[in-house]
Amino acid sequence: MQAGQKRQLLIENQDPTAEEFESHTLHREKIIPPHSSVNLFIGPLKPGRYDFIGEFNEATAKGVVVAK
Amino acid sequence: MLNAAFIVFRETLEAALIIGIIAAATRHLPRHGWWIALGVALGLAGAVGLAFGAERIERWGAGMGHDYFNAAVLAVAIAMLSWHNIWMASHGRKFADAAHRLGNSAKRGEIALSAVTIAIALTTLREGSETVLFFYGIFAGDGASVLSLGQGAVLGLAAGALCGLLLYRGLMRIPVRHFFTVTSWLLLLVAAGMAAQLAQILIQADVLPPLVQPLWDTSRWVAPDSGLGTLLHALIGYEAQPSATQVGFALAVLVGVMLASRHARRA
Numbered sequence: 281m282q283a284g285q286k287r288q289l290l291i292e293n294q295d296p297t298a299e300e301f302e303s304h305t306l307h308r309e310k311i312i313p314p315h316s317s318v319n320l321f322i323g324p325l326k327p328g329r330y331d332f333i334g335e336f337n338e339a340t341a342k343g344v345v346v347a348k
Numbered sequence: 349m350l351n352a353a354f355i356v357f358r359e360t361l362e363a364a365l366i367i368g369i370i371a372a373a374t375r376h377l378p379r380h381g382w383w384i385a386l387g388v389a390l391g392l393a394g395a396v397g398l399a400f401g402a403e404r405i406e407r408w409g410a411g412m413g414h415d416y417f418n419a420a421v422l423a424v425a426i427a428m429l430s431w432h433n434i435w436m437a438s439h440g441r442k443f444a445d446a447a448h449r450l451g452n453s454a455k456r457g458e459i460a461l462s463a464v465t466i467a468i469a470l471t472t473l474r475e476g477s478e479t480v481l482f483f484y485g486i487f488a489g490d491g492a493s494v495l496s497l498g499q500g501a502v503l504g505l506a507a508g509a510l511c512g513l514l515l516y517r518g519l520m521r522i523p524v525r526h527f528f529t530v531t532s533w534l535l536l537l538v539a540a541g542m543a544a545q546l547a548q549i550l551i552q553a554d555v556l557p558p559l560v561q562p563l564w565d566t567s568r569w570v571a572p573d574s575g576l577g578t579l580l581h582a583l584i585g586y587e588a589q590p591s592a593t594q595v596g597f598a599l600a601v602l603v604g605v606m607l608a609s610r611h612a613r614r615a
Contacts, residue, residue, distance in 0.1 A: 311481060
């Protein structure tokens with residue numbers, strides 16, 4: 281995404297169990313119920329890589345937001 | 349198994365620490381244990397209800413339902429804790445000196461305790477609902493992992509409760525002349541931490557701007573992932589990189605309650 285801009289993320293949980301989207305660097309934390317999606321806003325961000333995880337399945341649920 | 353233990357531990361730690369402080373801070377009020385237990389029970393019942401109603405809440409509010417709900421819960425909890433502190437400022441001394449007084453005093457004590465029960469119920473509700481959702485996810489898995497994850501979760505729960513108990517015991521050791529000052533300050537810091545969390549939720553839902561992000565960065569001194577960082581976050585909502593809005597909210601609660609307490613003490 282663009283650095284310096286606010287964006288809305290739509291996070292979809294396709295599993296039958298809940299997940300918690302969490303990112304220390306993005307300062308976001310939100311529960312996503314099973315088979316649902318949630319919205320949250322991130323940014324404006326400085327350029328860089330921002331990691332996020334699914335806290336309930338930390339070993340496998342990982343991702344990155346790259347701001348340029 | 350340890351992974352599950354960690355997750356549940358972190359969720360229960362926050363509630364357990366707050367309950368520990370409140371249990372100590374209300375030691376002089378009659379039957380305070382009963383009220384606290386009621387708060388926990390109500391919170392747990394609510395947490396189960398919330399976990400199962402999570403989907404419906406999320407859809408309400410165009411995907412922000414959960415954030416609005418959490419924000420409302422935090423706001424009320426902050427109000428209850430603030431009210432308790434201010435009430436203690438005006439009545440606390442009298443209670444500490446005459447712990448056995450009945451009648452009118454007992455009734456005022458009950459009003460203070462009901463505020464505390466609400467604060468505990470709401471805190472348990474918030475942390476508990478995440479734990480319940482996590483537990484539910486465990487039991488949806490296969491048999492082998494259920495046992496291992498279940499053990500981890502129970503371990504985490506016990507560890508969190510133990511920390512709350514340790515804090516309570518530690519506080520009870522403080523000499524009486526300092527005791528209420530310490531517990532009042534702790535509760536005030538807890539309320540300020542909740543205010544910072546409230547601000548964060550509103551920023552996440554795009555209701556408030558972060559203004560300056562971050563206002564400062566203390567992750568070199570206390571990393572948010574470290575043991576101390578986790579403890580401070582659970583207790584007073586410590587953020588290594590807080591936004592200006594978060595700091596503003598926390599300061600507003602700190603200063604607001606301090607001023608109101610001072611005024612109440614003089615009245």
